[in-house]
Amino acid sequence: MAQTERTETRSEQEPLLSVENLQTAFFTDKEVIRAVDGISFDIRRGETVGIVGESGSGKSVTARSIMGLVDTPGRILDGSSIRFDGEELTDKTEKEYRNIRGGDIAMVFQDPLTSLNPVYSVGNQIKEALRLHQGMKGAQATEEAIDLLEAVGIPDASRRVKEYPHEFSGGMRQRAVIAMALACDPELLICDEPTTALDVTIQAQILELLDDLQEKRDLAIMFITHDMGVIAETSDRVNVMYAGEVVESAPVEELFANPRHPYTQGLLKSIPGNQPDADRLETIEGDVPTPNEPATYCRFEPRCPKAFDDCTRVHPEGVEVNADADDHTAACLLYPEDESREEAVAVHDRRGNDEEVTNE
Numbered sequence: 001m002a003q004t005e006r007t008e009t010r011s012e013q014e015p016l017l018s019v020e021n022l023q024t025a026f027f028t029d030k031e032v033i034r035a036v037d038g039i040s041f042d043i044r045r046g047e048t049v050g051i052v053g054e055s056g057s058g059k060s061v062t063a064r065s066i067m068g069l070v071d072t073p074g075r076i077l078d079g080s081s082i083r084f085d086g087e088e089l090t091d092k093t094e095k096e097y098r099n100i101r102g103g104d105i106a107m108v109f110q111d112p113l114t115s116l117n118p119v120y121s122v123g124n125q126i127k128e129a130l131r132l133h134q135g136m137k138g139a140q141a142t143e144e145a146i147d148l149l150e151a152v153g154i155p156d157a158s159r160r161v162k163e164y165p166h167e168f169s170g171g172m173r174q175r176a177v178i179a180m181a182l183a184c185d186p187e188l189l190i191c192d193e194p195t196t197a198l199d200v201t202i203q204a205q206i207l208e209l210l211d212d213l214q215e216k217r218d219l220a221i222m223f224i225t226h227d228m229g230v231i232a233e234t235s236d237r238v239n240v241m242y243a244g245e246v247v248e249s250a251p252v253e254e255l256f257a258n259p260r261h262p263y264t265q266g267l268l269k270s271i272p273g274n275q276p277d278a279d280r281l282e283t284i285e286g287d288v289p290t291p292n293e294p295a296t297y298c299r300f301e302p303r304c305p306k307a308f309d310d311c312t313r314v315h316p317e318g319v320e321v322n323a324d325a326d327d328h329t330a331a332c333l334l335y336p337e338d339e340s341r342e343e344a345v346a347v348h349d350r351r352g353n354d355e356e357v358t359n360e
């Protein structure tokens, strides 16, 4: 998946999914949690976009927002936009959303048992998806369910189609869930930590399977994970999230070769084997804060080894990391790196003020 040439060609295409200034907040008696706070990114057909960050960074709420699955007391705030194939999704009714969800956009969750019903055979569950989204019934649906199980690498599919989820191993269950998602013939597949619960060899097989399926079906994939190693294997481009914001965005090779945001640098240093000379594995001290007020400062500041005074007073906006970069942004006051520190801070200050005026 991660091929530069393909990324360059893809980047000229119209995005299939375009998320702009997405803000999703949860309103409790005590506070407002701004789980996703003004993020923007695109996904094109045939492209895999990775969303990476620690727990609490807002990755899964982003996915649920796109799927129209934000539960009360949460909601998507005014001024947010999610466009899919040119259509705005944020103003769809629940009924309209039901056709999109599981149809044009399908999701694979971390735990396959969340998606599989234990009292129905795997085949019947795939057939139900085929009936709902493609109008297939009877022998035609059974045949298609068997084909889908074969497509996701389940051996002896004509026998296993009649089996129940508990008769499948963990890896096979995740394959069955992917088959169910494909039964809807989606254009965009959102994978939320789909391999986290699996052991390493099975994880590699599932990643390979997703890669194959993407190639055959020109699927767009949004891949959510906390694991930088998985991102390196799956993604064409990467958005790094921290406390509800995208703090760095770049094509995958560029991000790994030249990480700019101190948070991304910390994530990469904490991969086992990435610092062979170090005695101990580096970690990022502290936890992701709960974003419960509009950010007027850098949310990473308490954990940042490069923090300076202005970081507590100016909110970093996503800017190109230098004048030559045309596809690598970081939300950090150290950038653009070819400006003086003072001028770089002023760029963020001005950008933040402009956005405030636009949002009013």
Ligand code: SF4
Residues within 6 Å of the ligand: 261, 262, 263, 298, 299, 300, 301, 302, 304, 305, 306, 307, 308, 311, 316, 331, 332, 333, 334
């Ligand atoms: S803005 Fe300041 S605190 Fe935030 S990441 Fe950059 S250097 Fe660190």
